[in-house]
Amino acid sequence: MPAVTYQLLQRDPATRARLGRVQTPHGCFDTPAFMPVGTQGTIKGVLPDHVAATGSQCILANTYHLMLRPGEKVVADLGDLHRFMAWPGPILTDSGGFQVFSLADLNKINDDGVTFRSHIDGASIHLTPARSMQVQNDLGADIIMAFDECPPADAPLEYHLTAVERTLRWARVCIEAHARPDRQALFGIVQGGTDQALRERCAAELIRMDFPGYAIGGLAVGEGFEAMKSVLGFVTPLLPADKPRYLMGVGYPRDIISAVREGVDMFDCVLPTRNGRNAYAFTASGPIRLRNAQYQRDTGPIEAGCDCYACQHFTRGAIRHYFFASEMLGPVLVSVHNIRFYQRFMADIRRAIAGGVFDDFCRNDPRCSLGPTETQLKGQPP
Secondary structure (H helix, E strand, O other): OOOOOOEEEEEEOOOOOOEEEEEEEOOEEEOOOOEEEEEEOOOOOOOOHHHHHOOOOOOEOOOHHHHHHOOHHHHOOOOHHHHOOOOOOOEEOOOOHHHHOOOOOEEEEEEOOOOOOOOOOOOOEEEEEHHHHHHHHHOOEEEOOOOOOOOOOOOHHHHHHHHHHHHHHHHHHHHHHHHOOOOOEEEEEEOOOHHHHHHHHHHHHHHHHOOOEEEEEOOOOOOOHHHHHHHHHHHHOOOOOOEEEEEEEOOOOOHHHHHHOOOOOOOOOOOOHHOOOOOOEEEOOEEEEEHHHHHHOOOOOOOOOOOHHHHHHHHHHHHHHHOOOOOOHHHHHHHHHOOOOOOOHHHHHHHHHHOOOHHHHHHOOOHHHHHOOOHOOOOOOO
């Protein structure tokens, strides 16, 4: 039996959306699911029991950062990621590939792997598919990711072709190097940019390798919303219906709802906590920037009707004060609210699919149209 299994519970009659459940060695989670990101082995600033109280069932940690500090062997000696993060439920780790290409001072890439300089101390590090597997095996997450190459959206077609070839070659190495298939499910990652032929080739080859689950990578990297929708509409139906489908690093509610319509099951993104630390709160009627002067004496919660800890106990005015006073509580409270906003959204999506009214939900719920603001589209902070 694979370490992770997917149970399809219901399909939406009007779209490809589906309701399901993923079973892991550390419990199950309902899909469509949103996973908060704990880059350094913690959901930044939020206690694990507060994360659980938001309705989060599965969380994510970052292989690249934990490999560099404190090191995967240290995490293993401390009882693996579940003990390290004080999170008894399911955990997913990425392969480290995206961070290598987006953050590191990249020195050399070839068919063997990547050599880069650590952003912490400048040390030269060689990361291969086999090394990524060893690190993730030591970290002990329930779901681990194959090492892949993720080019930027504006890379030439030749680069995307090379990246697909490497991704497929590295996927085979990852399967061979994976030491704990009975306890950790290895997902393959479909690359190919916006080119349908490359995406189809990559998906077909990965499916032949028979992974327990499949991820769609290389989106939300600058290709634009319409291009992302086009890729999802083409790729997702190619993936096996009896296995979980994971869209990596996405995103805003409108991105999630578009992917759910095509049959995607799993999502992760740093937006709830990163934006929370910048006093940017998600609400159904649009974002609230709590540093604005209009909230100085506002006695209302961040969002009326929200049942999160922040909205139940604090006013907008108090939270605004915490940010200006550089008190840690401000970022913590808005992060808690934002995670709960996402989890309420996912729970409502699941209810709509279960009730056969998902298409109506997409048309009528204002959250389904929430995307980046014009300021964010221009690359400025929220």
